Amino acid sequence: MRFIFKTDYDQDIRIFKHSGYWYSYSILLLVLAMAPFVLGNYLQSQLVFVFIYATVGISLLILVGFTGQASLGHAAFLAIGAYTSAYCQQHGVPFVVYFPLAGILTGMVGVLVGFPALRLQGIYLVIATISFGAIVEEILARWESVTHGNEGMKLRTLELFGQAVPRDSPGFYFLCLAVLILVILATLNLLRSPTGRAFVAIRDSETAAKSMGIDVAAYKVRSFGISATITGLAGCLYAHKLSFISPEMFTLLLSIEFIIVIIIGGIFSLHGAVLGAIFIVMIDPFLTTLKDDLPGMIGNLVHVFGADVPTASKVQDQAASIASAPGLKGAIYGLIIVGFILFEPTGLYGRWLKIKLYFQTFPMYKAATFKRQKTYVKSERNR
Incomplete structure (x- = not known):
């Protein structure tokens, strides 16, 4: 058994608690870097979906696992990020612009959803997020001048700094892996910050959080916004991976799959989001x-x-x-x-x-x- 003798307070908030983490994660990263050159196209494609689903799972962990808010509408956030990317690409906007734009726009919508959700809890909040998903799906089907309705939208091959990055190439694989790693590191730092600690306090007891001076309403809205932003980034990658999107792809069943990711993997750990994504992608x-x-x-x-x-x-x-x-x-x-x-x-x-x-x-x-x-x-x- 490993015993950790702490000598200062900084050890409590370190990302890696001891040297064993460095070795294990370095080996895992090396294996993932070698995977596209060893595995076939099918398994490589499945790993890309694992990365995308894990990214969405982490966004759900921030909202559900760490803040204690329920959501069955994350397929709608994914759709907003995907359609933003498709629309911008059709108008000649480069990837380095519309990729963060998809996250920002989706985050703004998440904030708007978070405000009415302040008055709701439990099953009522679940019903509200389901309704939000149904509204977004209907808008995507009816707003034909932007979304092309039920005909859907095609996406061209992603171009990054003037270089084409096909969806089945190792380049796209490493792009999705890099986004997942950055999201994990950002979330770990978020949880170490006062904002992350406020999220956990709200989850454990809103009454105790209020007594400590935490603005519960503001942090709930912030949680919705951060979660939606990450999902919007995943939506951009999801759209490029499929190369075609339509409203019927972003239904309640997809939101349920995202919930399954964190329930099966573990609702209180980032490791759980990755394990749940592996399970849900490989079970199909x-x-x-x-x-x-x-x-x-x-x-x-x-x-x-x-x-x-x-x-x-x-x-x-x-x-x-x-x-x-x-x-x-x-x-x-x-x-x-x-x-x-x-x-x-x-x-x-x-x-x-x-x-x-x-x-x-x-x-x-x-x-x-x-x-x-x-x-x-x-x-x-x-x-």
């Missing part, structure tokens, strides 16, 4: 493969256990019809969320911490170590 090809292969496997198993060929074929056809049923993907996502909430509310990263602590303290590990003791301010006990 897994479910597709399972849907294609599972009926045949079931038919073969039925035949092995003594059924005749017609019966096995009938069972296989029934399994195939179930696998192709509409809404199956959403049902599986729902079961996954319920499973994590019931059995592992701290997500994949929380499970990793438990496993690591178990081996560090074996045989003295106590199962109650991670059991959260909920405390209340006296004025909040009857709520």
